[in-house]
Amino acid sequence: MTMALFSSNIFVLTFGVLLVVGVIVQGAEARAFFVFGDSLVDSGNNNYLATTARADSPPYGIDYPTRRPTGRFSNGLNIPDLISQKLGAESVLPYLSPQLRGDKLLIGANFASAGIGILNDTGAQFLNIIRMYRQFEYFQEYQQRVTSQIGVAQTKTLVNKALVLITVGGNDFVNNYYLVPYSARSRQYSLPDYVKFLIIEYRKLLQKLYDLGARRVLVTGTGPLGCVPAELAMRGTNGGCSDELQRAASLFNPQLLHMLQGLNKKIGKNVFIAANTGEMHNNFVNNPAAYGFATSKVACCGQGPYNGLGLCTPLSNLCPNRNLYAFWDPFHPSEKANKLIVEQIMSGSKRYMNPMNLSTILALDARA
Numbered sequence: 619m620t621m622a623l624f625s626s627n628i629f630v631l632t633f634g635v636l637l638v639v640g641v642i643v644q645g646a647e648a649r650a651f652f653v654f655g656d657s658l659v660d661s662g663n664n665n666y667l668a669t670t671a672r673a674d675s676p677p678y679g680i681d682y683p684t685r686r687p688t689g690r691f692s693n694g695l696n697i698p699d700l701i702s703q704k705l706g707a708e709s710v711l712p713y714l715s716p717q718l719r720g721d722k723l724l725i726g727a728n729f730a731s732a733g734i735g736i737l738n739d740t741g742a743q744f745l746n747i748i749r750m751y752r753q754f755e756y757f758q759e760y761q762q763r764v765t766s767q768i769g770v771a772q773t774k775t776l777v778n779k780a781l782v783l784i785t786v787g788g789n790d791f792v793n794n795y796y797l798v799p800y801s802a803r804s805r806q807y808s809l810p811d812y813v814k815f816l817i818i819e820y821r822k823l824l825q826k827l828y829d830l831g832a833r834r835v836l837v838t839g840t841g842p843l844g845c846v847p848a849e850l851a852m853r854g855t856n857g858g859c860s861d862e863l864q865r866a867a868s869l870f871n872p873q874l875l876h877m878l879q880g881l882n883k884k885i886g887k888n889v890f891i892a893a894n895t896g897e898m899h900n901n902f903v904n905n906p907a908a909y910g911f912a913t914s915k916v917a918c919c920g921q922g923p924y925n926g927l928g929l930c931t932p933l934s935n936l937c938p939n940r941n942l943y944a945f946w947d948p949f950h951p952s953e954k955a956n957k958l959i960v961e962q963i964m965s966g967s968k969r970y971m972n973p974m975n976l977s978t979i980l981a982l983d984a985r986a
């Protein structure tokens with residue numbers, strides 16, 4: 619599977635009734651949240667699809683409130699869940715979930731699908747996944763459904779005021795350019811030219827997202843692609859990261875930032891916010907102990923060197939304490955790592971969040 623790169627509800631039974639009432643009251647005020655992208659942010663859409671890119675069997679979800687797999691590529695919560703918490707809202711449901719109807723629609727929706735990339739040909743081996751253009755079609759369909767519930771004007775306001783998260787790009791390397799030696803894309807493009815091509819295509823996607831009404835969009839870069847347990851196992855040299863994939867990430871991330879700055883300039887507003895998740899992740903890859911991790915090289919769940927080969931399944935090695943591992947499976951961060959990333963998204967300096975962090979965005983937009 620290897621859907622994405624390094625990578626990637628809150629229930630209180632006793633107070634369930636109180637909680638539900640609270641959410642409904644608050645639901646009218648809290649801003650909606652929309653999520654697009656790959657497995658780092660998929661909360662279960664692929665459960666409803668005929669694809670091999672899925673996380674719906676144990677031990678996925680072992681630390682989730684229900685202790686059961688949900689389709690999240692995490693032992694517990696994923697990045698969208700933790701951002702919802704910061705918004706004071708409940709987690710947004712996968713768009714394909716039958717439970718996403720009525721008032722739940724007004725909280726937002728998650729359109730992400732494990733395995734997808736910026737390019738249509740990325741993740742072809744996973745067969746039936748929701749590619750970016752299709753995620754946007756679903757977003758349009760979502761808006762039609764909400765319109766029939768609350769009308770055109772209120773729907774437009776809900777979408778314009780929403781927070782949006784998009785995480786995509788890692789698979790264009792791992793599950794396309796570098797998937798097999800002499801891949802079609804690697805014969806077509808040198809790495810620097812491929813990165814330029816990806817950035818041009820990504821820009822078109824973000825422009826489309828803007829055209830569909832998004833006005834505050836967190837855009838994450840790729841993680842340290844060459845340092846995930848899967849790449850340490852398959853390509854790493856002497857326990858080091860894969861130079862080639864690290865080079866890909868180091869070309870991609872700065873050009874992404876530059877592209878976002880250009881888009882904001884063209885629009886005349888800071889619509890797109892770059893989240894330097896690669897840099898956040900590098901910190902704990904380079905110094906795991908400083909963040910309370912016993913290792914940032916070995917995955918908690920997997921097999922082979924670094925637990926980096928194959929999938930995380932009920933037969934895999936499983937670590938007893940997930941909080942000591944930066945990586946949950948060969949490609950995806952643990953819940954603990956996700957928490958550290960979301961803390962930086964919330965309150966990180968310009969080095970991590972450009973031009974501003976989420977707490978600044980929330981303060982600004984509350985005044986608007």
Ligand SMILES: *[C@@H]1O[C@H](CO)[C@@H](O)[C@H](O)[C@H]1NC(C)=O
Pocket residue numbers: 737738751819
């Ligand atoms: C991806 O596929 C969609 C739907 O077929 C198409 O509209 C779009 O142009 C394609 N993108 C690229 C870069 O080929």
Ligand SMILES: *[C@@H]1O[C@H](CO)[C@@H](O)[C@H](O)[C@H]1NC(C)=O
Pocket residue numbers: 964965966967968974975977978
């Ligand atoms: C968020 O960003 C602002 C502006 O860069 C910075 O002053 C602040 O320290 C950051 N953190 C928080 C919690 O606001």
